[in-house]
Each structure stands twice: as C-alpha cells, then as structure tokens.
Amino acid sequence: MDDSTPTTRVDVVIVGAGPIGLCFANALSRQGVSSMLIDRQPRSAMAEPASDGREIALTRASQQILDQLDVWSRVGPAERARMRAAKVFDGQSLFAMQIAPQASLEEPLGCLVPNQVIRRAAHAALQNTSTGAGAVLWRDQQQIARFQANDGEVDIVLASGERIQTSLLVAADSRFSTTRRAMGIPAHIHQHGQQMLVCRMHHDQPHDQTAWEWFGYGQTLALLPVDTHCSSLVLTLSPAAMEQQLALSDEAFDADITRRFGGRLGAMRRIAEPHRYPLVSVYAERFIGHRQALIGDAAVGMHPVTAHGFNLGLQGLSRLAELIGEARTAGQDIASPTLLRRYQREQRLATAPLFAATLAIVGLYTDDRTPAKWLRKAVLRAGEAAWPAKRLIASHLTRSIG
Ligand SMILES: Cc1cc2nc3c(=O)[nH]c(=O)nc-3n(C[C@H](O)[C@H](O)[C@H](O)COP(=O)(O)OP(=O)(O)OC[C@H]3O[C@@H](n4cnc5c(N)ncnc54)[C@H](O)[C@@H]3O)c2cc1C
Known part of the structure; x- marks a missing residue:
C-alpha cells in the first residue's frame, strides 16, 4: 500500500451499520474503544430508516442489552x-x-x-460519541476496496482511496457479507x-x-x-x-x-x-480470522421462523465487546488470537444448537409428504x-x- 497517503487510525473497523454494527460500536464506545462504521447507505437512511416490514421478537435478555446501550429507552411504549x-x-x-x-x-x-424502530434507536444512541476515547467515526456511502491483515494491525483502503489502520476488522454486513468472502471465510449456505x-x-x-x-x-x-x-x-x-x-x-x-x-x-x-x-440460512465455518471477526448475520443468518437472528447477534456483540474491554483495561492486545478464539468458542456454543434445531423444524414443517405430516402432529x-x-x-x- 502507498505509504504517502494520510492514514486514519482507529481501534476497530466495523463494516455494516445495520442494527448489529450500530450496537457493537455503542458497546465498544462504552469500553473506551474507538471504532469506525462503514456502510453503503447514506447516513440519513440510517438515522430515519424506512420500514422493512420486519417485527422483531425480542427476548428479555435482548431487552436488557438494549437497555444497557441506552437503545431501549428510545423505543416508545407504543412501539413495543x-x-x-x-x-x-x-x-x-x-x-x-x-x-x-x-x-x-x-x-x-x-x-x-419493528426493525426500523430498533435501527433508528440504535443510531440515535450513538449521537454523543464523535469525540473522546470511545469515539465512533462514520464513513457512509462507502465500502472497503481492499485490506491486508499484518502482524500488529490491519491496513484498509476504502473505495474513496482513504487509508485506515486498525487492530481489528469486523464484518457486520449481512448474511450475504462480501467482507466475510474477502476474509476467505467459507459459510454453509x-x-x-x-x-x-x-x-x-x-x-x-x-x-x-x-x-x-x-x-x-x-x-x-x-x-x-x-x-x-x-x-x-x-x-x-x-x-x-x-x-x-x-x-x-x-x-x-x-x-x-x-x-x-x-x-x-x-x-x-x-x-x-x-x-x-x-x-436463506447461513452459518460461517469460522467466526474469526487473523485480526478479523464476524458478528450478527455475517456470522449466523438464522431462518426467521424461530425469531432468533437479532437476539443471537446481540449476545455475540456484547460478548466480543466485553472481551475487548477487558483486554483494553489490562493493557493487552484487543485482537489477540486467544481473545478471538474465546469469542468464537462461546458464540458457536450459543448459536449452533439453535441453528441446527431451526433447520430441523423448517425441514419437518415444510415437508408435506405423509410421514412428515404424521411426525409433526406427533411432535405437536x-x-x-x-x-x-x-x-x-x-x-x-x-x-x-x-
Ligand atoms: C422477515 C424477517 C423477520 C425477522 N424476525 C426476527 C425476530 O423476530 N427476532 C430476531 O431476533 N431476528 C429476526 N430477524 C433477523 C434480524 O432481522 C437480523 O438478524 C438482523 O437484521 C441482523 O442485523 P445485521 O446488522 O447483522 O445485518 P443487516 O440488518 O442485514 O445489516 C447489514 C448492514 O450492512 C450494510 N452493508 C451490506 N454490505 C455492505 C458492504 N459491502 N459495505 C458496507 N456496508 C454494507 C447494509 O447497508 C446494512 O446496513 C428477522 C429477519 C427477517 C428477514
């Protein structure tokens, strides 16, 4: 990469400012860890997202996480x-x-x-984070052109030509993640x-x-x-x-x-x-690479029938942000192989059984052959x-x- 181009330095780069990317930047900011959110969409579409018809069933654990991130208080009673x-x-x-x-x-x-209410609230909760130790930088209508993970950092070049250095590159760019592909991480689709x-x-x-x-x-x-x-x-x-x-x-x-x-x-x-x-259901073969991690649908894209995609994504981002915060406090590398392996182990344990059970349910209930009909009656x-x-x-x- 060309050394003469000015470089922006940030702790973590997050590709995708969907609900998961937004909440992850928020959780990092609370740990004093700076981040940059990169999204293809204009900032106005993130601040006032259009309806996408999804109604998200939130578990109590998710409501608690959203509360800790000051997102839940921005969801009006009439919207719950x-x-x-x-x-x-x-x-x-x-x-x-x-x-x-x-x-x-x-x-x-x-x-x-409604999903757009969660996205609007998650965006609004980042409003006072533009400066300080946990600053969140924005690059909207933007995407990564190329990156290279080295020993101590990841060098990134955006489509605009801007150069960025970071300790950790995180993909949160949907189940169809192009960043996951660029990281060379295969997925079961x-x-x-x-x-x-x-x-x-x-x-x-x-x-x-x-x-x-x-x-x-x-x-x-x-x-x-x-x-x-x-x-x-x-x-x-x-x-x-x-x-x-x-x-x-x-x-x-x-x-x-x-x-x-x-x-x-x-x-x-x-x-x-x-x-x-x-x-389309997606399960990535790995959730991590060298100074790289997957969160949200980029890691696990659940079939919506059991309503767990966002819930599992929230658990995962809080797990990763917590590990990063602990490493930062202890003066350790925030993207060490040990830390990333722990995130991967815990998140796979939390998601693999539900992913498999959901596929089994979908298989059983979309099969109209007679034995399957009998079996589902028996199961019910x-x-x-x-x-x-x-x-x-x-x-x-x-x-x-x-
Ligand atoms: C019909 C339906 C109902 C659902 N119901 C539930 C439910 O009840 N409960 C539940 O827990 N979950 C539910 N889900 C799942 C939930 O919506 C997802 O898990 C959640 O939206 C994932 O968020 P995300 O931020 O990981 O990805 P996304 O919401 O897909 O956001 C990805 C972001 O990345 C950006 N992006 C994409 N590619 C790039 C790129 N190359 N460069 C830069 N930016 C990029 C996009 O613009 C977008 O902002 C449902 C899903 C569907 C489809």
Missing part, C-alpha cells in the same frame, strides 16, 4: 407490542400447542418491535427455495396478544400481535406462488389471507406495503403434553442475562 402467548397449529387441525408459561401482559413471553412475505393486517376479531404459527400444507403462516386488531402477517410460499400472491388486487389479497386463516380472526385487511425476503401433541419441552421453549424467550 407485548406477546402474552404463542400457539402452534398444524394443517387444518384445530388442535394447537400453546406456549404460555406464567406469561401475562406485565410479564410477557416476549416483546415485538442453505437456500430454502421459499420466500417470506411480511406486512401488517387489520382484523375484526382481537388476537388476545397471542402469536400464531400455522404449518399448513404448501404454506407456512404466522401472525404476530401488534395492536388489539392489528397483526403482522408472515406468509411463506414457493417463489411461483409468491408471484401470484403479489399480483392479486388489494381486495383479492385480503380475501385470500382471510381464507388462509380460516376466518378465525374475522375479515382481514392489509394496512401496510408487503415486503418479500428470500429464505407431545409438545402439548410434555410441559418440560414447552418450558424449554418459553424459558429461552423469557430468559434474562446474568
């Missing part, structure tokens, strides 16, 4: 939807497994917050061959703050409670069926969704633009009878940190 219970249906059966431990509206099973549509619906009957997951034949449906007569629809279909669904007129779309839910919530009406996502009935199994699912949602 409390989930009191969850029901899982199979096919046309009226039988449902119910997941509702001692949950109540005061002690709910989980809390749903599962193309599920389906697409997911999300949008808010109004319904005549109240939902009693209960989430519905419905494994019908040829489709998977979910309804996430937002307001008494409003839920977020999650519909999974093949790409061809999705094309037909999106080509429907407003009236035909509403009638079709009402029919798919068997009229159980009365007439349903779309009240927001639908968003469509290809279903076993789940309904087996209180320890249900408690396990519920306790994951309601678990606190510490």
Whole structure:
C-alpha cells in the first residue's frame, strides 16, 4: 500500500451499520474503544430508516442489552407490542400447542418491535460519541476496496482511496457479507427455495396478544400481535406462488389471507406495503480470522421462523465487546488470537444448537409428504403434553442475562 497517503487510525473497523454494527460500536464506545462504521447507505437512511416490514421478537435478555446501550429507552411504549402467548397449529387441525408459561401482559413471553424502530434507536444512541476515547467515526456511502491483515494491525483502503489502520476488522454486513468472502471465510449456505412475505393486517376479531404459527400444507403462516386488531402477517410460499400472491388486487389479497386463516380472526385487511425476503440460512465455518471477526448475520443468518437472528447477534456483540474491554483495561492486545478464539468458542456454543434445531423444524414443517405430516402432529401433541419441552421453549424467550 502507498505509504504517502494520510492514514486514519482507529481501534476497530466495523463494516455494516445495520442494527448489529450500530450496537457493537455503542458497546465498544462504552469500553473506551474507538471504532469506525462503514456502510453503503447514506447516513440519513440510517438515522430515519424506512420500514422493512420486519417485527422483531425480542427476548428479555435482548431487552436488557438494549437497555444497557441506552437503545431501549428510545423505543416508545407504543412501539413495543407485548406477546402474552404463542400457539402452534398444524394443517387444518384445530388442535394447537400453546406456549404460555406464567406469561401475562406485565410479564410477557416476549416483546415485538419493528426493525426500523430498533435501527433508528440504535443510531440515535450513538449521537454523543464523535469525540473522546470511545469515539465512533462514520464513513457512509462507502465500502472497503481492499485490506491486508499484518502482524500488529490491519491496513484498509476504502473505495474513496482513504487509508485506515486498525487492530481489528469486523464484518457486520449481512448474511450475504462480501467482507466475510474477502476474509476467505467459507459459510454453509442453505437456500430454502421459499420466500417470506411480511406486512401488517387489520382484523375484526382481537388476537388476545397471542402469536400464531400455522404449518399448513404448501404454506407456512404466522401472525404476530401488534395492536388489539392489528397483526403482522408472515406468509411463506414457493417463489411461483409468491408471484401470484403479489399480483392479486388489494381486495383479492385480503380475501385470500382471510381464507388462509380460516376466518378465525374475522375479515382481514392489509394496512401496510408487503415486503418479500428470500429464505436463506447461513452459518460461517469460522467466526474469526487473523485480526478479523464476524458478528450478527455475517456470522449466523438464522431462518426467521424461530425469531432468533437479532437476539443471537446481540449476545455475540456484547460478548466480543466485553472481551475487548477487558483486554483494553489490562493493557493487552484487543485482537489477540486467544481473545478471538474465546469469542468464537462461546458464540458457536450459543448459536449452533439453535441453528441446527431451526433447520430441523423448517425441514419437518415444510415437508408435506405423509410421514412428515404424521411426525409433526406427533411432535405437536407431545409438545402439548410434555410441559418440560414447552418450558424449554418459553424459558429461552423469557430468559434474562446474568
Ligand atoms: C422477515 C424477517 C423477520 C425477522 N424476525 C426476527 C425476530 O423476530 N427476532 C430476531 O431476533 N431476528 C429476526 N430477524 C433477523 C434480524 O432481522 C437480523 O438478524 C438482523 O437484521 C441482523 O442485523 P445485521 O446488522 O447483522 O445485518 P443487516 O440488518 O442485514 O445489516 C447489514 C448492514 O450492512 C450494510 N452493508 C451490506 N454490505 C455492505 C458492504 N459491502 N459495505 C458496507 N456496508 C454494507 C447494509 O447497508 C446494512 O446496513 C428477522 C429477519 C427477517 C428477514
């Protein structure tokens, strides 16, 4: 690299200022560690993100982490939807497994917050961090052109030509991470061959703050409670069926969704633009490299059906930020192989079982062959009878940190 170009020095460089990158910069700043956030998007789009239709189910542990980062206080009470219970249906059966431990509206099973609200709050929480030991620098509408990891630092050149030196390069640039690829880290990528549509619906009957997951034949449906007569629809279909669904007129779309839910919530009406996502799960073979680490979806891109992607990402970034803070306090290298290996070990232990279980659930519930149909009925009935199994699912949602 050309030595005559002026160089910016920063402790950690984070590629991707999505919710995970933003919260990681925040957690580092609190440890007195400086960082630079690089994102393709303009800063205005990060400050006031557009709706992407996602309603994020947050565990109690995630709410605590967001609270420590001063993000939770920026999510207004009206933007938090409390989930009191969850029901899982199979096919046309009226039988449902119910997941509702001692949950109540005061002690709910989980809390749903629109993704753009989390992103806006995570951006706002960084507002007073432009100077000082834990300063956060920004490079928006920008990306990395090339980098080289050396013994004591990583040399980075941005597309603008700016040169940066850092102790640690972190990829937080989505499950399709180009930085992960440039680091030479392979990933297991599962193309599920389906697409997911999300949008808010109004319904005549109240939902009693209960989430519905419905494994019908040829489709998977979910309804996430937002307001008494409003839920977020999650519909999974093949790409061809999705094309037909999106080509429907407003009236035909509403009638079709009402029919798919068997009229159980009365007439349903779309009240927001639908968003469509290809279903791809990703698990990186390694979460670290020499002076390099992956966080968020760049490390583990979960299938949304079990609603854990952001929750696991939050746990991971706090784990890594804490290790970095401890090393900084002890006057040690903040990107030593020992530190990074510990992050990798702990984060893989926390994510691998859920990732595998989610793939198994997706496989079981999207297979419409007769043996799979019998098996899932048996699983649901076993789940309904087996209180320890249900408690396990519920306790994951309601678990606190510490
Ligand atoms: C329909 C749906 C529902 C979901 N529901 C839940 C849920 O209920 N609970 C839950 O925990 N999780 C849920 N998730 C998962 C959650 O949304 C993700 O885990 C989370 O958004 C990951 O955040 P991230 O910051 O890692 O990545 P992203 O949100 O993908 O952000 C990546 C950022 O990197 C930037 N970027 C990309 N490439 C580059 C580049 N080359 N250079 C610079 N910048 C770049 C992008 O502009 C973006 O700002 C859901 C996901 C979907 C699709």
